[in-house]
Amino acid sequence: MPARRRKKGYGRKPDDTIKIAKQHIESLLEQAKEVAAENTALANRYVTLARKVAMKFRIRLPPEQKRLFCPHCYRFMLPGKNLRVRVHEHRVIYYCLDCKKFWRKPLGKALPKDLLLHRHNRARTDS
Numbered sequence: 001m002p003a004r005r006r007k008k009g010y011g012r013k014p015d016d017t018i019k020i021a022k023q024h025i026e027s028l029l030e031q032a033k034e035v036a037a038e039n040t041a042l043a044n045r046y047v048t049l050a051r052k053v054a055m056k057f058r059i060r061l062p063p064e065q066k067r068l069f070c071p072h073c074y075r076f077m078l079p080g081k082n083l084r085v086r087v088h089e090h091r092v093i094y095y096c097l098d099c100k101k102f103w104r105k106p107l108g109k110a111l112p113k114d115l116l117l118h119r120h121n122r123a124r125t126d127s
């Protein structure tokens, strides 16, 4: 017998539900990373699922999870494969080779090392 029946709709969810959902998202994206090199379709599927969970529980994805997929077509991105990363005028330009869209990010502190190298080289020519 169902002991309790919740009729809460889309309102607030208990904290531990959110926590579990976050863990779920994390593991989905981890799996996406693992299979991305061999199986793009499966990686995309994991991304879709992770996004669905996030939306259902109204979870905002942290930046490190957000940059795993394209903000336009939501495909899992592998730099050099379906993502082009360039640095231009103190911004990082991401260009998705799947949907041919691009987006920019200003250069901040938290950058991967290879991008920091580019930044250093550019800084000289710009000023």
Ligand SMILES: [Zn+2]
Binding pocket: 070, 071, 072, 073, 074, 075, 096, 097, 098, 099, 100, 101
């Ligand atoms: Zn895209």
